[in-house]
Amino acid sequence: MVSLPPSRRKRGEFSLLQITSLQNAKVKRAIALMNRKERDESALFLIEGFRELSRAVQGKVDIKELFFCPALFLGENELYLMESLQQRGTVLYQCSESVLRKISYRDRPDGLIAVAKQMELSFATLADDLAQLQKKQDLFLLIAESIEKPGNLGTVLRSADAVGVDAAIICDRCTDIFNPNVVRASVGTLFTQPVVEASSEEVLKFCKGHSIRIIAATPHAHREFTQENLRGPVAIVVGTEQLGLSERWLSSSEVQVKIPMKGCADSLNVATATTLMLYEILRQRNSY
């Protein structure tokens, strides 16, 4: 039994449902969400971990169910998170360790896994906000085109959060953003920043219509990324791991820069290359 703070136990705020069977239908449905087809059909997805769930709460994600196992908790604040979830309508299920490990997609689960409703990722609603924002200050967008590996996409989102982009836009999606490994690698930052999915066409139109310079990193550029003036309203655009940016984006970019490569390999990991570009914008903006 979970050890609740006395005040809560008295007030009986947690009406706990217990799951000990690996065959439990809710457990099976949660595990099925590892699978993209199941996620697409149900419009649900998994959020695992204390940090990720805290950020999902912060980002007002609709969390339907929480599976928890106190024996696996690492910190002291899990009960407060659970309380805040229950107040927002999440149903809580206390699980045996074996059940929680079965649902978990981590080597070292921290005792918290939730099923949540997929967020609305439409570009249309965000575009109005961005257009307003653009009048006031320098817009800073990240556009990621067709990134394949969930870990890379999540890491890109983590870096986008770190530099404070106005929006992270996933064009022509390849990886499902609700893949558990995107959630994990982003450490939940996909819940706290504006992240949308869009077609390349609508994003290009938006950038052109609002005088946002599109900046592409390509080995064929003449100047290095630290030598080009990257100030003003900008969109950093990055492409797939294997092939880089599509011709469409390359030819639409106002500025092309290269990242110097001094070794034997001809490219960096896509998430590290993206992070270099994002922080270069930050450096230039802070060094007027």
Next chain:
Amino acid sequence: MVSLPPSRRKRGEFSLLQITSLQNAKVKRAIALMNRKERDESALFLIEGFRELSRAVQGKVDIKELFFCPALFLGENELYLMESLQQRGTVLYQCSESVLRKISYRDRPDGLIAVAKQMELSFATLADDLAQLQKKQDLFLLIAESIEKPGNLGTVLRSADAVGVDAAIICDRCTDIFNPNVVRASVGTLFTQPVVEASSEEVLKFCKGHSIRIIAATPHAHREFTQENLRGPVAIVVGTEQLGLSERWLSSSEVQVKIPMKGCADSLNVATATTLMLYEILRQRNSY
């Protein structure tokens, strides 16, 4: 049967051994090398992929056996790589597609997987070279302490190659550098640059003895990484994913810098943070 260029077929340089059984002892031994215990005991490891194997040849890695499947080849240069391997004493085994897929640790194998002898990673021999180098120019070292995830360690090595460090030093290793995912994420750059393993003690002694400034990234620093003068002989030191640098390295560092964090998360992925530090050294060196 693999289609060899006519000249080679005539000269009969490839005496091909065929494997079609998943139960073949050599296949089983290769698969066992996914396991760290097997790698440690045999001092062998796996190298998969055309780029990775090409760089292993370039780096003079001792490649014992090559399993190949022409039906999976993606390019045209595989036969030249195979020829160069055979000339250096590698035994070649042609495999059925199912056998090769069984040995492969990738979703999309490109038809080439080798078993190789683990390289010598001792710091002692390299230290003399570095000491010589240090007299001539600004030394540039990367020191990675106890990185846990193979993908992160490989990505760090890929970035270290990209900026041309004089050596990448793995202190107090946690991840086995011969893990297949290190090889993959490094895209073989661990074969073409000086990579060694060492105790923190010997590396610290070396840095202190040769006036190499130790530069650590920590959120507690006062100045941002782009504002501090990082020129001269330097060692960038980075720590684990979860806990960052150990107290030992933090307190031994001459320079502490922070990476600005504008979002809700308080840290970056360790490989992206390392890459930012490495490229900042490069930027400052090029902007005298």
